[in-house]
Amino acid sequence: MNKEIKIQQILIYYDVPQLFLGTDIVDTNYLCLLTTFDEISAEYLCISISNKRYVDLKLGNIDLREVFANPETNDWYISSDIEIEKIFVKHIEKISFDLLPDTGFYFPKIETENTSIVAESKLYDNTVIQLSISDLKNSHSIDLNTFANISKLYQSLVKQCYKTAVAKRKLPDKKSFLTRNNYALRAFETSQGSFKIHLSSNSNKDLFGVTMIELALEVIDDLTVNFDDESKLIDLFKKYKGHTLNSLKKFLEELLNSNITLNYQWFAPSRAKIHNNSLNLEYSKKIVDILRKKEDLIQEEKILIGQFQQIDVEKGNWRILNEEDGKEYSGKTKDSSVLLSGVTTVTKQYQLTCIEQIEEVIVTEKEIFNYTLISIQEII
16 A cells, blocks of 8 residues: 655755655654656655654764664655655565665764754754743743733744844845744743743745744844943844834833743754843843833834825824825824824825834734824925
């Protein structure tokens, strides 16, 4: 009876996949090695493989020939048919060891004390983050509401940092990069240390194997550099003013309110080292104090140009058709009696400077944008 194996991770590619990890219908892992390839056909030798042995292989702890010569189940499979992104295999009793690679093929080792995060990254073939949460008692547990708030605000921070990183890069068709897949995180384990959350990404990769979520994590690394000189810190923050710094402020305020110190580390398959940092209460207070004092750093300005469709001077409400994107925007006014006095609808064009604020609906993750008009200029 033939098995269908779907390709999950391509480990070595040259013209065609040379070595890949696949899964069958019941999610058993198979390691598949190209043994024959020509213009007419290709043939793969496959073995079932456990997560532990697969990670050992990816960490450079075991030789590739040994994995195939002595499989954990003593079973081999050979491909009988190949389609796009999947192969069909049949069981065979024995193999010719001439099909196997020479002794001495190891994946590169990564020297680090924390092998768990590297192993997790290799297993998921994507970026992995570990957040260690410690309260004043250094408990190995956490209040459920605090856990929910920290998780939600951290995800929001990653999202805003990712959007900022994409906006600053010279990328073709930037909208295609702004998919949830590239910044969304998934918790897959907890462990002690003190209370450690293990998060994985399913982010897309570029041509060089860099996961897109790394753009966001690099911004977080940059924002959480511990400067003694406040003026240098403010200069750094000016690069990220607006929604990104507002997300950082909300996240750190939650850590302060809950008396939480957070240690984080992340690792991606494209990296040679683990990135880590510690956000203690002293650091969080310093950053929050600066952002409260320099409120302009957390304000995101939005320029709208077009004709008013509706104005209510008494209530300060307005609605405008924006020329740039052809969309209607509505909002309130900081001082309606002054700003909206003498303004007309439809007949004249205006440039509006607004403060843009984002509210995220917790259940649906939908973003609601609110606009507050702070200045207006008639375009003649």
